[in-house]
Amino acid sequence: MTDLQMGLIGLGGVAVVGVLAYNKWQEHKHRKVAEQLLGARQADVLLDEKGSAGSSVFADVGSSGGDAGDSPATAPGRSSRAPQERVEPLLRQPDVAARAAADGDDGRPEGGGDDGAPAGERRARIAAAPLCLLSPAIDYIAAIELAETVPAYLIRDAQRVVLARLGKPLHWIGFNEESHAWEPISEDGDVAYQHIRVGLQLVDRKGPLRDADLSVFHVAIQDLASELMGAVELPLREPALQVAAQLDEFCAGVDIQIGLNVVSQGQVFAGTKLRGLAESAGMVLDGDGRFVRLDEDGRLLYALLNQETQGFTGESIRSLTTHAITFLLDVPRVANGDRVLGQMVEQARRFADSLHGQLVDDNRRPVSESSIEPIRRQVVQYQLAMAHRQLPAGGPLAERLFS
Numbered sequence: 001m002t003d004l005q006m007g008l009i010g011l012g013g014v015a016v017v018g019v020l021a022y023n024k025w026q027e028h029k030h031r032k033v034a035e036q037l038l039g040a041r042q043a044d045v046l047l048d049e050k051g052s053a054g055s056s057v058f059a060d061v062g063s064s065g066g067d068a069g070d071s072p073a074t075a076p077g078r079s080s081r082a083p084q085e086r087v088e089p090l091l092r093q094p095d096v097a098a099r100a101a102a103d104g105d106d107g108r109p110e111g112g113g114d115d116g117a118p119a120g121e122r123r124a125r126i127a128a129a130p131l132c133l134l135s136p137a138i139d140y141i142a143a144i145e146l147a148e149t150v151p152a153y154l155i156r157d158a159q160r161v162v163l164a165r166l167g168k169p170l171h172w173i174g175f176n177e178e179s180h181a182w183e184p185i186s187e188d189g190d191v192a193y194q195h196i197r198v199g200l201q202l203v204d205r206k207g208p209l210r211d212a213d214l215s216v217f218h219v220a221i222q223d224l225a226s227e228l229m230g231a232v233e234l235p236l237r238e239p240a241l242q243v244a245a246q247l248d249e250f251c252a253g254v255d256i257q258i259g260l261n262v263v264s265q266g267q268v269f270a271g272t273k274l275r276g277l278a279e280s281a282g283m284v285l286d287g288d289g290r291f292v293r294l295d296e297d298g299r300l301l302y303a304l305l306n307q308e309t310q311g312f313t314g315e316s317i318r319s320l321t322t323h324a325i326t327f328l329l330d331v332p333r334v335a336n337g338d339r340v341l342g343q344m345v346e347q348a349r350r351f352a353d354s355l356h357g358q359l360v361d362d363n364r365r366p367v368s369e370s371s372i373e374p375i376r377r378q379v380v381q382y383q384l385a386m387a388h389r390q391l392p393a394g395g396p397l398a399e400r401l402f403s
Helices: 003-038 045-051 053-057 061-068 119-127 152-157 211-227 237-254 271-280 337-355 369-388 396-401
Strands: 139-151 170-176 181-184 192-201 230-233 257-263 291-294 300-306 324-330 358-360
Touching: 139 152, 139 211, 152 170, 152 192, 192 211, 211 230, 211 237, 237 369, 257 337, 271 291, 271 337, 291 337, 300 337, 324 337, 337 358, 337 369
Parallel strands: none
Antiparallel strands: 139 192, 139 230, 170 181, 170 192, 257 324, 257 358, 291 300, 300 324
16 A cells, blocks of 8 residues: 555545534534533523413313304304314405514523623523413413624524425514513514514414424424524424314314304495495505504404495595495304494494395394394303413404414
């Protein structure tokens, strides 16, 4: 064997040893980061609740869903869906502003950040974050702790392509070290975060979270934490999938929309007349071709739609004519549904009188007070079931579930 061959063999051996040593060093470095971030971990409100209270919240969720619909009256305009037939809603509420959500631990060395506050007080601030918008009741929550703060745009850009494949919404929350509060992590923000929570929504109107999506999320979040020099804690997968299936069954059992139709009796309804009636009733034209009635906080109560294909727009309404219109109430997304139903029925009757039309249900049967009462009772029953599950109708969690 020549000296050249011996030299090449020696260099190869050195290279192999170097790679192994580098891998060992990286492994040691990541282990130290994980121990630093998670070793002295305090109780995490979100994750701990998922492991304990979260399971009890949905322990009998299926039975409650059945209670809500055991003997429903055949309600005029009621749209019922079996769980496997859940589809996107007919109504789309305008986008609401990004909302803060919650989490529960600190997990980083006590000396870092918030120098003026004791470490225990600072942990309490984090643990006391509200659970109303990022909740183990409806989210699979990954807790990410970074070795140092990272800007929002870098956090959101990491694993963006992979996470875009998910079939369920993601909600990103970071702890702002200056305001000492949790807030949404914007895609192009400059605020830097060290404590991050990412919630993968368990259910929406398309159905429950699938195992394939959860697998993609698992791998992507672990890669994200590694890329940003952090550690991640993930809940168990199987219990989360079971909760998703039970929650979807419950949601399908209370998911109804109530429609009341005003139909012509030979004549047509002019768009200008409809606009005048709608505006006098306090309704406004939205970007989805509907007149909507909003509450004092700008939340949707009910909507008025054209039954024919053309929607209402500022330009076309001058020449628009139609033979039928529909008032629509999305029950899970509205608080005090029985009261709002009464308001919608009253407006529908006023429209019918002014337009010389007839108020009918989806089967074209005339709507009377006696036919409305079973619907009102059903709305109350369903919304009570939602409140019992800590998912009040019209609340932020219900808005996310029924979207």
